[in-house]
Amino acid sequence: MxxxxxxxxxxxxxxxxxxxxxxxxxxxxxxxxxxxxxxxxxxxxxxxxxxxxxxxxxxxxxxxxxxxxxxxxxxxxxxxxxxxxxxxxxxxxxxxxxxxxxxxxxxxxxxxxxxxxxxxxxxxxxxxxxxxxxxxxxxxxxxxxxxxxxxxxxxxxxxxxxxxxxxxxxxxxxxxxxxxxxEATPVIFTLQKDEDGKWRDGDIFQQFAASYGMDKKFNGSYFKDKRILHVDIGDGSTEYPITEGNKFLRQFVHGSHHGAGYAIEEALDDFNRLIHLPNSPRQFFSDVLKNPHHKYYARAIKTVKRPLESQVKQIVQHVKRQLTKSRNEVDLICVYGGGSILMRSSLYPHLHELCKERELQLLYIPDAYAVQMNAMGLNAFVRGKIYEGLKSKAMQTV
Missing domain, CATH: 3.30.420.40 (ATPase, nucleotide binding domain)
Structure with a gap:
């Protein structure tokens, strides 16, 4: 077949x-x-x-x-x-x-x-x-x-x-x-269009639209010409690219070695001690943190809280650095990635205050979509005209 x-x-x-x-x-x-x-x-x-x-x-x-x-x-x-x-x-x-x-x-x-x-x-x-x-x-x-x-x-x-x-x-x-x-740059496609190529709408934007008094018919067309500072928080790195419309602005390439994984690594020995295991892999700890019903969830949250706050402080500093470099000429900050879920309670207030201070909007992607944003964007990209053009050009040079 x-x-x-x-x-x-x-x-x-x-x-x-x-x-x-x-x-x-x-x-x-x-x-x-x-x-x-x-x-x-x-x-x-x-x-x-x-x-x-x-x-x-x-x-x-x-x-x-x-x-x-x-x-x-x-x-x-x-x-x-x-x-x-x-x-x-x-x-x-x-x-x-x-x-x-x-x-x-x-x-x-x-x-x-x-x-x-x-x-x-x-x-x-x-x-x-x-x-x-x-x-x-x-x-x-x-x-x-x-x-x-x-x-x-x-x-x-x-x-x-x-x-x-x-x-x-x-x-x-x-x-x-x-x-x-x-990483992070494909998310511009996710924000604008759904898998059918129509303007994205629905609960992914519900809190954002309500926060800024937007029309109930709000959809992804809002982002088609916006300058966005992305904060893509993973396990091992956080990316802070700036995009404008569908363009990736190379002069603002920036990433740092901060993320949920560093906090988990730091907390792992304490967690293993509390659950009476000589060792367990980082991915097991991650799985426990994703499941509030897991019997070890409370102990996992307890051990990771302080290391997470340290990572949040570092991430906020890098966001400020990008804003300074861009002279605050950004329309909104968009936060997503697996690490954004764990950090939400600590990170959201910091960024919300920063956005008020610098006259920006904050789009903190809901947990249900936070991990999927890159894959959804890559899927839209591979099916789109930009990819088709790059492929066609590459095939001509072979």
Whole structure:
């Protein structure tokens, strides 16, 4: 079977968020290399397909990454095996195998699911051609690193075996064109348009519109010519680019090594001590913090509160630095990213006061959308005319 996919791929330090062929996928951005399959008893391969992302085991054969068998995402996190993850503030994403392996695995998994949905049987071989937009942190994004990251996908085909119990599905993936952009910049597309190309509206803007006495029919057309200071708070970095309309203003490129992950790293030993574990991975702590019903939630919040406040102070200082550099010529500050959820109670008052002082508006993206903003923007970008033009130009020079 043959498929063509559009892929919006946000490889975060903590979470891997992708939109593949219109399907939303969110998984912990971890994997582990293993020597054998985890299943000993015979299971029907069909039973794996629906929840494949939660029990994803693949074998990778690609020049872009170390070949071998891997548990991916949630399955790796729950396996008890030695995890490979992105070391915040240390690893260059363009050099790491992890983003490549996890991206290939997730694309292959969607191909297996789509083939089953269309034919009602497990395919033996699948060919996938993928157009992909992905991102690198502003602090790591240069012409050289972005080209290097793109080549890891485009330079040759990748062979992925997806294991459905003892049944194997061979998926061959090729990328005719990939574009790696600075993180946060795709969000300008998310703010303006929805997945159908219409002006975005709804509860994502509800608090913002109410705060500034906007019309109830408020939609994304408001942002089409606005100058926006983005504050994209991740695990390992925060990006502060300034955009104007659909343009990324290169003179205001700025990012810092601050984020929720640093607070979590600092609090991790105390957290492990309180729950009587010798160690547990950062992603486990992150999962607990996302779940108010988890039995360890109160202890997690207690241990992370002080380190988070330290990160908030640093982020506010970097926001002020960007405002000073731009002479306050910004219409609004837009805050999002996984870290923005944890920091909201502490960060929102600081930024609200700053915006009043400097005559700006504050759009603090609701929790339900905060993590998705980059992936949604990358998905809009890969399907749009700018990507199409870049691809066409690149193909002419080949």
């Amino acid at each position: 043959n498929f063509h996919f559009f892929v919006g791929n946000d490889n975060g330090n903590s979470e891997h968020d992708l939109i593949i062929d219109g399907r939303w996928i969110a998984q912990p951005n971890v994997n582990c290399a293993v020597d054998e399959l985890p299943w000993s008893e015979e299971q029907q391969p069909e039973s794996f397909v629906k929840q494949l992302q939660e029990q994803l085991v693949v074998t990778i054969d690609s020049p872009a990454a170390r070949p071998g068998m891997y548990y991916i995402g949630q399955f790796a996190l729950e396996s008890g095996e030695l995890l490979d993850n992105l070391q915040i503030g240390i690893d260059l994403k363009s050099d790491m195998d992890l983003p490549v392996v996890n991206t290939l695995a997730q694309i292959a998994a969607v191909a297996v699911q789509k083939a089953y949905e269309e034919s009602n049987h497990i395919a033996e071989q699948i060919e996938v051609e993928a157009d992909m937009a992905t991102a690198l942190p502003v602090t790591q994004h240069t012409d050289e690193t972005s080209a290097k990251f793109e080549r890891r996908f485009t330079s040759s085909p990748h062979h992925v075996t997806v294991h459905l119990g003892t049944r194997r599905v061979a998926v061959r993936i090729t990328f005719p064109f990939v574009k790696a952009v600075p």
